[in-house]
Amino acid sequence: MSTVELSFKLNGREVSLSVAPDTLLVDLLREGLGLTGTKAGCREGECGACTVLLDGTPMNSCLLPAVKAQGREVTTIEGLEKTDGSLEPLQEAFMGEGAAQCGFCTPAMILTATALLKNNPDPDEGEIRHALSGVICRCTGYRKIVQAVQTAAKARS
């Protein structure tokens, strides 16, 4: 099969590679690049577990052809890693509040909340719930996730 050239910024680093034109971003990340922190739960944009940030906006990577990343910036959960090993306030808050159970939705929740807090550093509960409603969690009942985002917002301010 023919391939296309693709260049984009991934977690702060430029990457250039050849991909089949029908490759989905979720598969490129997980299988092509080994970034398995992005999860595939339904492959139809319903569960949100595959959420990544595209130029800072949360997107379902299972609905996104990889070529759509051309010239743009993609951030996955691995992109939050810092060289000194410290964690982001959101990551700390998710641990502190007990906001992760099975953990399958956790990377998507944290990335979505990252985008929210960047645009709205002090969201109220309704804004948090609205912003994160595209990611399904089947374990927690969401309360501790909302609390974690509130705690992180306080820690950042």
Add this chain to the structure above:
Amino acid sequence: MQDKTQEKTKTQVLTREENELARRLRTADKPLTVAGTSIGRRDDPLKVTGKLKYGADYSAEGFLFGKILRSPHAHALIKSINVKKAQELEGVAAVLTAEDLPGRNGFGAIIPDQPVICGDKVRFVGDGVALVAAETETIAHQALKLIEVEYEPLPGIFDPRDAMAEDAPKIHEGGNILSDDKMVKGDVDAGFAEADVILERTYQVPFLEHAYLEPDTTMAIPQPDGVMLIEGPMQAPFTTRRNVAPVLGVPINQVRVRQIHMGGGFGGKEDSPIDLSCRAAVLAQATGRPVKITLEREEVTIQTAKRHPMIMELKVGVKKDGTLTAFQGVIYDEQGAYASLGPKIPPAGGSHVHAMVMMPGPYEIPNVKVDAYLLYTNHPYGGAMRGFGAPQVHIAHEQMMDELAAELGITAVDIREKNAFRLGSQTATGQVLSQSVGLRETLESCADRFKWDERLAATGWVDQAHTKRRGVGVAMGWYRTSIGTNGDGCGAAVHLHEDGSVLLYSGITEMGQGAFTVLPQICAEELGIMPEDVRLVKPDTDLVPESGPTVGSRSTTLMGNAIILAARQVKESLMDTASMMLMVPTERLDAKGRKIYDRENPDKSLDFAAVAARAMAAGKRMIGQGWWTPPVPSLDGHTGQGSPYHVYTYSTHMVQVVVDVETGEVELEDYVAAFDVGKAINPKALEGQIEGGVAMGLGYALMEEVVLVEGVTQNPSLQGYLVPTMLDVPDIQPVILEVTNELGPYGAKGIGEMPNIPATPAIINAIAQASNGRVRRLPADPERIFWAIKEAGGPPQD
């Protein structure tokens, strides 16, 4: 009179035995230091960084991709099958049909009635008729299309009541009635004669999908020495091994099963991994290569076990003052195509018997009769889902309690207060509840926190236009700890090292509930060290003792007890050694915070690690092995009388809703859920179980249903199968009460399933209280609520 005497004798025997078990567990009367605190989850750092690996995250390089050809028919004979073209496709390593199988062509958690590959007939849409292993997933898909199967369709059964007809087509050779169970206490006719009000109602619940976010996946990896290694997310590694071995035709010790962290289970990953593991294993054996089978989301819905649908007919009698006099119930419990976890494992195992036992609810009722039928149909099959038969029957009895209260003109809380279990109550199976009965305390605390009386008085129209009404609902519940079989044993091993560090070997799996945090907590508490000193060895059937499955809210309690017993064996070595070193008798020694010290003179102490080193050097026992079996359960096969489960968790939920009486839409405004958990080992993790369980119960109440037409699943994807989002679930306030269980670790009882159970009827009751719309067939989606309000003659007019 004679019956009563016999009952007394039984009770006394049971009490003696429980005392002996309780004696084994008894701990020194000292404050807990590690158990009872909300330490963070051990695997959290991996979860928040995306580094935790789930089944699909392991590289499949060198693996073949396994796929299942599925029957499009609900019930049909297989006349012929031709796999030649598929076999010839380049990149296909194996195409297997029933005749290629080496061992037993059947698997199942209880009865092996499900074919690994169907040979002569198919029993549901999705049944496996051939297996393919290919170099890529795309080739595997292409190969499936090249397999030619000729079917002769048979009439199907899609309503469990039809399965009982004399002339019904037989789905299995033994007939369609998989189990026919009875529970009889007292005399219901006499009880109805005493009643002032008798109501008869039918309640119905659909198939439910677990909708765990992680699709099922299994790897079968043949080892050079002939052992078959199975790896995958699963709740029951030992049950998987017990099935894979006969399917391959090898002894159990030739199969090794390792659990991978699950992206949710909720009971669903108890038996679907058995299915996938058997199928991956036969492909791996046939090709000599590692095989991975990963289900697509739609396959998860079509193939894997569901929550059993039930049709429940109730007739209940009550006196004017609210005292229940008689309860009569019939359950048509739909098993679907295969037995899965439905049938009875004597005396009281299996979801069906559990549903029967739970059916009258946590209430004292002198006269009870339940007939429970477990019936095969040509639908997907029912298995375990967070409550194992209990959520369904709670939906029936909790609605009935409200309907009776309304008829009598008393409140929903009054009728429950009148009849709720207390210490010493006798259940419908004749079991006397001899310890840890906190049901009434949960009602009181819940009502207090929720402000039930005030809120009940304030229900009514929300807006002047009279389109929305506010209402409140309550439901109570009970749930067992353990699974009610004779063989519910659980083993653990504790290895102490000379530097004081510990390896804990447990076969209890992690699916998000927090076992990998709570179990080391118990081990550390018992030894007097810190949780971080204990490393848990992940479930691997070659390494850990048989622990049974991670189901039935049994992990913390049964495994916790096994760990305590194992830890005490090495603790004895430590105490003997410390006694010599300190010249203090062992009875005076205690351990906490990595110190072993003289209780009478706490300054006289030794470092835990120094004592461990000395014990090792002296050749003391450094390995402890614990085995815990709960009290022997009993349940008479004819009368359903006995003590099926040794202890119960209790709960009360209260919820406030607003119902739009013009559209049937519901909004949840507030929610309080109170629990008697015995002892909270990790309160924060426990709160998480409560909040998540309630959210799942909300889905059951308002939106979730696997829709089937002529056996075909209409909503296999998450587009059609709706689950609650962050906008649907209110802020759930958990209330945790501790009424000590003398048969649990530090007094704990199970909690994994209980929160899910009363949530659904509490919401349904609130909708009815607000709007008059009583939805007896779930889910209560806007359309059903709309029609229920119409049927009731409209909403209240006050």
